[in-house]
Amino acid sequence: MPIWHGTVDAIQFRSLCEQARHGGGKLVALWGSDELARNAGYAVHAALVTATGMLCLTLPLSVERPAYPDISDIFPGAARMQRATADLLGLHATGADDHRKWIRHASWPGNVHPLRKNFDGKTVFSTEVDAYPFVSVTGDGVHEIPVGPVHAGTIEPGHFRFSIIGDRVLRLEERLGYTHKGVEKRFESLNLEQGAKLAGRISGDSTVAYAWAYAQAVESVTGTTPPPRALALRAVLLELERIHNHLGDLGALGNDVALAFGFAQFWILKEDLLRLNSDLFGHRYLMDKVTPGGVACDLDDQGRERILRMFRHLEHEVRLLKDIYDEHAGVQDRYLTTGRVSPDLAAELGLTGLSGRASGQAWDLRAEFPCAPYDRLDVRMVTHLNGDVAARVAVRFEEVLESMRLIRLILDQLPAGELRASVGAAPENALGLGWVEGWRGEVLIALHTGKDNEIHRLHPHDPSWQNWPVLEHAVIRDVVPDFPVINKSFNLSYTGVDL
Amino acid sequence: MYQIIKQILKTGIKTEGPPQADDALRVEIQNLQEQILRHVGRALTIRCVDAGSCNACELEIQALNNAYYNIGGLGINFVASPRHADMLLVTGPVSRHMEIALKRTYDATPDPKLVVAVGDCGCNGGIFAESYASCGRVSNVIPVDVAIPGCPPTPTAILQGILTAVSRRPSTDTTP
Structure with missing residues (x-):
């Protein structure tokens, strides 16, 4: 995959972002770092993707004036990344509209920046009740519904502030950051080997995607090439992860529109798959199976046969359930036109991943910049133009079938050989990037190495960063009772962005 | 239709349901089901709190609702308010941003209440440990009756933990 990395000044930083945007490119991630120990002040980094590959920009910032030009007018999705960078590193985006805190609640004071190197991660401040200036909507009959952080179901914590008239949503404002547990600071206390375990726990439902992205980042700085068998098995694990998440979502999306039958059916299929994962690879969610250099599992002929046998059943069931969902008037009534993000809006706001593809954003890393083994699989990207709940459901159905096709192809010609290559030492002050199309969208790991295989800075980037702000738009004009099904149809990660 | x-x-x-004689897992689950029914009798209501x-762990708690584990069939239900709950099922580590919300949820749960901490992080802070952002284990924030290790613990382990907590519950039907 072509990746360019360069150091730029503030004017180039903005103009390259503008050029990327005009060329149809998008922002993958933005993060900052503290380079004081290297006598280089601070730095802000942006990863952009264009039709030709990834462009990673580093803009050095002085100690006296740790500020950089705002790019949220070019890429709206940058706004929260910039606010998080201000909270964690004290680096400010000059000219931005919104300077409210984002990750920080009331567990540390505003003049403290946890990702600065002079901040000891063990420092504890007294926790106070957070005061956050929500945008209030006023007018006759407008009122607010606060929801969370503790939610009614078994889901992650976050706060949603609805401003409504009657049942119609005028505005939704999200307040996240509740699961901030210091992941990025924690990485800096680990070496490259220890980091793999933490990478697999950034967002548990995407553990394979993160572990693979982390492995790629480590392999790129150490010049390691994993053996072909390991790469093939990684893709099998990643597609299994995609299938089990999609099955779970399809069931939950049935449940959310009162089709308990759908939940029961899909969660039987999901459990069957999780048990197979456990039998074949030793973990239901495949945690810690992708490691830098290769994989920590293998698949024998018997295991291969079990997967193929299960897929024969799974494919039959998924096709049958798709017909039932498609022909169920009550289900379609709830899905169609609900939570719609038009392709134009999706392009403007930078909607990505599965939700992006359901809104006409034809982007899938496995198809655009396929790494091995995807380069010989000719991945069929699934897209839809309607951008509603129905479209996100349809994309999931198609992707389950496509993932099964891919796994069959891989298993058909599974290379023999080693499972792991030895990983050498990493040079100091190197940047390694890992970029994987997880089930939710593209996961990026940006790794800056320190001395002796230590991690100087690591930014894991979940596609939910881009997509959470779009959810606020998706619910406008829908009714409050449709929020659960709209939210589920995106199924974004809280822990992946709170870090 | x-x-x-x-x-x-x-x-x-x-x-x-009924175990195969040679199927260890099934035996385990059936024993669990019998014990849960004996202790719970009628019903147990659980409020889940993801504290960070x-x-x-949430995926495995959700899996308890699937047809294989069918936790609802055992009279155990997940409820939408701590006011309706007998038990809090808490996953961790407890982030400092969730500390107040967790304490308030605990306070809102009527006595006698049980708290089950789920997962390695809930038991001991796990890989995230304690820091400026993480309080670590659940028992650092609220009293915990039972802690279930695992990363994540399997649905069977979670059921087992719930049962352990319930069987420890002080008898409430003793009349003076």
């Missing part, structure tokens, strides 16, 4: 009914009939009952987990 015909397709749905046909599919339901074809699927049959997946809930893991990586969401893998």
